[in-house]
Amino acid sequence: MSPDSGAISRDEVAHLARLARLAVTDAELDVFAGQLDVILGAVARVGEVAADDIPPTSHAVPLQNVFRPDVRRPGLSQEQALAGAPAAEEGRFRVPRILGEEQ
Amino acid sequence: MTTTAPALVDYDDVVARYEPTLGLEVHVELSTSTKMFCGCPTDFGAEPNTQVCPTCLGLPGSLPVVNQAAVEAAIRIGLALNCSIAPWGRFARKNYFYPDMPKNFQTSQYDEPIAVDGWMDVTLEDGEVVRVGIERAHMEEDTGKSLHVGGAAGRIHGAEYSLLDYNRAGVPLIEIVTKMIPGTGERAPEVARAYVTQLRDLIKSLGVSDVRMDQGSMRCDVNLSLSPTGSGVLGTRTETKNVNSLRSVERAVRHEMQRQAGVLDGGGAIVQETRHFEEQSGTTRPGRRKETSEDYRYFPEPDLVPIAPSAEWVEELRGTLPELPWEHRKRIQEAWGLSDEELRDLVNAGALELIEATVAAGAPAGEARSWWVAYLAQQANTRGVELAELPITPAQVARVIALVGAGDLNNKLARQVVDGVLAGEGEPDEVVESRGLKVVSDDGALIAAVDEALAAQPDVVEKIKGGKVQAAGAIVGAVMKATKGQADAKRVRELIIERCS
Numbered sequence: 241m242s243p244d245s246g247a248i249s250r251d252e253v254a255h256l257a258r259l260a261r262l263a264v265t266d267a268e269l270d271v272f273a274g275q276l277d278v279i280l281g282a283v284a285r286v287g288e289v290a291a292d293d294i295p296p297t298s299h300a301v302p303l304q305n306v307f308r309p310d311v312r313r314p315g316l317s318q319e320q321a322l323a324g325a326p327a328a329e330e331g332r333f334r335v336p337r338i339l340g341e342e343q
Numbered sequence: 344m345t346t347t348a349p350a351l352v353d354y355d356d357v358v359a360r361y362e363p364t365l366g367l368e369v370h371v372e373l374s375t376s377t378k379m380f381c382g383c384p385t386d387f388g389a390e391p392n393t394q395v396c397p398t399c400l401g402l403p404g405s406l407p408v409v410n411q412a413a414v415e416a417a418i419r420i421g422l423a424l425n426c427s428i429a430p431w432g433r434f435a436r437k438n439y440f441y442p443d444m445p446k447n448f449q450t451s452q453y454d455e456p457i458a459v460d461g462w463m464d465v466t467l468e469d470g471e472v473v474r475v476g477i478e479r480a481h482m483e484e485d486t487g488k489s490l491h492v493g494g495a496a497g498r499i500h501g502a503e504y505s506l507l508d509y510n511r512a513g514v515p516l517i518e519i520v521t522k523m524i525p526g527t528g529e530r531a532p533e534v535a536r537a538y539v540t541q542l543r544d545l546i547k548s549l550g551v552s553d554v555r556m557d558q559g560s561m562r563c564d565v566n567l568s569l570s571p572t573g574s575g576v577l578g579t580r581t582e583t584k585n586v587n588s589l590r591s592v593e594r595a596v597r598h599e600m601q602r603q604a605g606v607l608d609g610g611g612a613i614v615q616e617t618r619h620f621e622e623q624s625g626t627t628r629p630g631r632r633k634e635t636s637e638d639y640r641y642f643p644e645p646d647l648v649p650i651a652p653s654a655e656w657v658e659e660l661r662g663t664l665p666e667l668p669w670e671h672r673k674r675i676q677e678a679w680g681l682s683d684e685e686l687r688d689l690v691n692a693g694a695l696e697l698i699e700a701t702v703a704a705g706a707p708a709g710e711a712r713s714w715w716v717a718y719l720a721q722q723a724n725t726r727g728v729e730l731a732e733l734p735i736t737p738a739q740v741a742r743v744i745a746l747v748g749a750g751d752l753n754n755k756l757a758r759q760v761v762d763g764v765l766a767g768e769g770e771p772d773e774v775v776e777s778r779g780l781k782v783v784s785d786d787g788a789l790i791a792a793v794d795e796a797l798a799a800q801p802d803v804v805e806k807i808k809g810g811k812v813q814a815a816g817a818i819v820g821a822v823m824k825a826t827k828g829q830a831d832a833k834r835v836r837e838l839i840i841e842r843c844s
């Protein structure tokens with residue numbers, strides 16, 4: 241299968257990999273493009289089954305307006321919050337140098 | 344890639360040849376007690392990572408629940424901006440990689456904002472009114488705070504690593520986006536500032552945020568593009584972030600107009616990008632190229648069900664809207680008989696609300712005003728703080744005014760009482776008591792002081808006896824001096840006349 245024959249191109253996979261901050265080799269791009277094509281094809285079959293009278297659904301349960309009152313609840317202590325962190329300093333999570341621009 | 348930036352174009356020259364189109368995005372941090380999707384506190388300035396829980400830390404298995412007070416605040420802001428409230432809408436995930444959101448996405452609203460299509464009439468200093476269209480107001484959550492270590496001046500550039508505090512992650516934010524504002528010409532910087540000022544006042548009056556730009560509870564992004572006058576072609580826009588004061592809003596618009604004109608004059612093209620405002624120099628520097636909205640891969644938040652405000656709920660909230668701040672001011676101006684200038688001075692000094700509260704606590708408007716704009720303004724100035732930050736309440740000022748009105752204090756003593764309150768010595772009555780500041784009107788003590796003063800100045804006594812009553816002033820002065828200003832001057836005068844007749 242040629243890389244560009246399906247619904248998802250090699251370039252699109254490269255773009256997605258960049259957004260997900262994944263280092264993907266050229267060989268992998270071809271592999272993933274093919275695999276993602278298969279997945280998209282499978283999902284697209286839903287569109288064939290659902291007729292026009294079935295609106296797109298984001299939630300499986302027919303609920304709306306689920307709120308909580310503006311009341312404080314106990315959370316974690318600083319020690320608990322940082323317990324699972326690979327590195328911490330001055331009560332804060334320590335993360336590697338942030339590459340790229342400020343958000 | 345470093346290129347020399349083209350020179351700024353003289354402002355008058357810019358507006359002679361280009362038309363600016365403005366757009367403003369304002370983020371307002373709500374002052375709810377808890378976060379948007381969890382019950383963590385939102386207090387400013389707490390120790391790092393002490394106001395966090397599994398939900399706002401994005402730990403596996405945690406689930407968000409929407410804060411009803413935040414939704415109500417969003418609806419009230421929308422209504423105050425003459426928006427329609429969406430009868431149904433969902434939250435969405437905005438996906439991006441950045442450690443300020445531990446979930447790796449921000450829960451926001453995308454194509455289904457809670458409030459759409461409103462407007463606000465913005466009044467400029469000279470009374471000209473510009474109607475600013477409101478595109479949308481939507482709910483989202485704030486991010487954590489990063490501390491960049493090892494670089495210059497805490498900047499991300501050159502930093503070795505970063506430290507994250509997630510206390511602020513998840514605090515409710517309302518983002519208010521204007522429609523494009525064309526046709527403001529040379530007044531664009533002024534319009535931008537006036538809009539943000541009025542929006543701040545409006546939101547403050549709703550009581551949903553403290554809207555402190557200096558503390559980041561109100562933040563503004565400025566979108567700006569230029570098109571050659573008369574061309575009718577909309578230019579490419581830039582988005583300037585980090586504009587954190589009203590004055591900066593005005594400066595950022597002005598600078599960006601001058602910068603873009605320089606680029607266009609040199610035959611260059613404006614790059615659609617995020618720029619950062621530099622407070623010191625009043626300039627903007629390029630930030631990241633804007634990711635397109637597809638890059639954020641928005642999709643409906645599966646963990647939160649839709650919000651569908653009923654018409655009854657919306658109307659109930661409409662009923663809670665206060666008088667608009669500018670209408671309120673107009674009413675106060677008429678009631679107190681203030682000129683436009685006097686009113687503006689009171690507003691700029693942050694005195695209006697304090698005076699109103701003092702009046703509400705029972706003081707006459709004239710005296711309340713005079714205390715806040717004169718003696719208290721001086722004290723604030725000396726201490727280098729805002730008027731509202733002085734450690735005295737309007738109720739305490741009203742009490743001092745009442746004591747003066749009752750004759751228990753004269754103005755000089757009243758100022759000493761205020762000094763005592765400011766020094767943390769307690770309530771006005773306690774200061775009067777502890778410093779012994781009550782006006783002496785007990786005749787026994789006063790007569791002794793009057794007789795002493797009369798004996799010292801027999802020539803004055805002769806004059807008074809001869810009918811020159813105004814000569815009594817010198818004796819009053821002497822008595823006041825002898826009693827360290829604590830005598831009741833009116834009673835002293837009466838006694839002098841009595842003793843000389």
Ligand SMILES: [Zn+2]
Binds near residue numbers: 378382
């Ligand atoms: Zn939390």
